[in-house]
Amino acid sequence: MINLAKMQMEGIEELHNNIMFYLAIILFTVTWMMIVIIKNFVATKSPIANKYMNHGTLIELIWTITPAFILILIAFPSFKLLYLMDEVMDPSLVVYAEGHQWYWSYQYPDFLNNDDEELEFDSYLVPDSDLEDGGLRLLEVDNRVILPELTHVRFIISSGDVIHSYACPALGIKCDAYPGRLNQVSVLVNREGTFFGQCSEICGILHSSMPICIQAVSIKDFLLWLREQMEG
Numbered sequence: 001m002i003n004l005a006k007m008q009m010e011g012i013e014e015l016h017n018n019i020m021f022y023l024a025i026i027l028f029t030v031t032w033m034m035i036v037i038i039k040n041f042v043a044t045k046s047p048i049a050n051k052y053m054n055h056g057t058l059i060e061l062i063w064t065i066t067p068a069f070i071l072i073l074i075a076f077p078s079f080k081l082l083y084l085m086d087e088v089m090d091p092s093l094v095v096y097a098e099g100h101q102w103y104w105s106y107q108y109p110d111f112l113n114n115d116d117e118e119l120e121f122d123s124y125l126v127p128d129s130d131l132e133d134g135g136l137r138l139l140e141v142d143n144r145v146i147l148p149e150l151t152h153v154r155f156i157i158s159s160g161d162v163i164h165s166y167a168c169p170a171l172g173i174k175c176d177a178y179p180g181r182l183n184q185v186s187v188l189v190n191r192e193g194t195f196f197g198q199c200s201e202i203c204g205i206l207h208s209s210m211p212i213c214i215q216a217v218s219i220k221d222f223l224l225w226l227r228e229q230m231e232g
Helices: 007-043 057-084 219-231
Strands: 093-100 103-112 118-123 145-148 152-159 164-168 173-177 183-188 193-199 211-217
Touching: 007 057, 093 145, 093 164, 093 173, 103 219, 118 219, 145 219, 152 164, 152 173, 164 211, 173 183, 211 219
Parallel strands: 093 152, 145 211
Antiparallel strands: 093 103, 103 118, 152 183, 164 173, 164 193, 193 211
């Protein structure tokens, strides 16, 4: 089971569960009504409709009001989810991710070192021969993306060669990376943890060798990591 760490993704899962619950009730009700109608029809010796019965006001009200009520129950959680998924106009941190065959490169344009250069690094798949104990095959990378928790982050995503796709299911991220085009997605990680993803667009022979590893840490740990990167 995916361990969710983003409010938007939690909202999507909750909405999905609510819709499935309503669908199950509808399916059960319709099935039960069909069985009852068929049994009554078979049990009746002369199953002829009453020619004077043109309307059933009560049943028409029921099958009109009930779907409207169910749609209202679905609409209110949807409004909340749309609000959570709204674009963050003033993010606290921007991370630029660029796809290559077959690795990801990252930049933190908000931070400059003493040479006025942006913090940037490449992130490659760790081969099986170099995996440490407990490392995840085809998911571990040599340089992780470090983010502070409870902070609005904007990912700007592009590609340096072919079409890629930046996907991290636990954070609700799925954004295509096109050469010469910038796409963006907002993230707010609500707890510390490590979250894995992969390129989800077939981009060549080593498509499966483009993992994504995002690690959320406390603000204090993020600043310590940032200082190490800037001094190193």
